[in-house]
Amino acid sequence: MKKKILVIWLWWQWEKLLKYFKYNKNYLVYWCCKTQNTKKNIEEKYNIKVSLDYKKILEDNNYDLVISTVFPTHIQYDIVKYILENTINKVLIDLPITFNLSELEYILSFNKLYIFNIEHYTKIFKYIENNKLNIKKVEATLLINKKNLSEQSDMRKALIVDKFYMLNNLLSIDFNKINLYYKEKKEKIKDIEFFLKIYLNSGKYITYKYEDSKWIIINNWKVIIDDIKYTNILWNLLNYIFWLDSINNTFYKNQHINYWSNFIN
Numbered sequence: 001m002k003k004k005i006l007v008i009w010l011w012w013q014w015e016k017l018l019k020y021f022k023y024n025k026n027y028l029v030y031w032c033c034k035t036q037n038t039k040k041n042i043e044e045k046y047n048i049k050v051s052l053d054y055k056k057i058l059e060d061n062n063y064d065l066v067i068s069t070v071f072p073t074h075i076q077y078d079i080v081k082y083i084l085e086n087t088i089n090k091v092l093i094d095l096p097i098t099f100n101l102s103e104l105e106y107i108l109s110f111n112k113l114y115i116f117n118i119e120h121y122t123k124i125f126k127y128i129e130n131n132k133l134n135i136k137k138v139e140a141t142l143l144i145n146k147k148n149l150s151e152q153s154d155m156r157k158a159l160i161v162d163k164f165y166m167l168n169n170l171l172s173i174d175f176n177k178i179n180l181y182y183k184e185k186k187e188k189i190k191d192i193e194f195f196l197k198i199y200l201n202s203g204k205y206i207t208y209k210y211e212d213s214k215w216i217i218i219n220n221w222k223v224i225i226d227d228i229k230y231t232n233i234l235w236n237l238l239n240y241i242f243w244l245d246s247i248n249n250t251f252y253k254n255q256h257i258n259y260w261s262n263f264i265n
Contacts, residue, residue, distance in 0.1 A: 003064040006030045119168040123226045129172045141181040143193040166194040171255040
């Protein structure tokens, strides 16, 4: 039986999601957006029915999964909170969902809430997960550009988000093992750039670099390019949610709260 997927609102990921679900025979995709203009464009391009009222469409049907791609953050929190409290639907979100720690603890307490972390499907994440007992410390350096930050409506929150996307790679280890640094870059940064220096108990270290959507690992002078495909990530994630249900474990949710508690209050 086909899985019913409801996607609420959209951001930069929206077309990737639509294409994935629309052309995959295992899913029926439904959409809810914010404006009449967006509704018209999606319906014409993808020939699917689009709603402007997420509460109404949730009342009409139950879904196997609701994906929230809502922005800004405080609106996403309200919508996801409503769904979790008033429906039986599983919900998949991208972070951040709130900059309030008590709200974060509350929303993560729902077992049917799942977090979309691309970083958890990288080779470096798997390496850290498998070798976390052998990791002595990590030097995590976030590259920042003053012009990038000045263009954000809230520079503090923008910096927290970039910082946490970097730290998402390290959720397997104790936060106290991480030393956080900043380095200014004169050139404008397209997305997010950072590098990690992972020191092992043996005295050796591994360097990990992320820039321009490229994951690069340097181990003993050997360069490894992690060629991650968005479709592969979605396939693995949906497999966990619908059949294995192991991605929604307490450890990583607790780690999220632990890490975020160092930056928000």
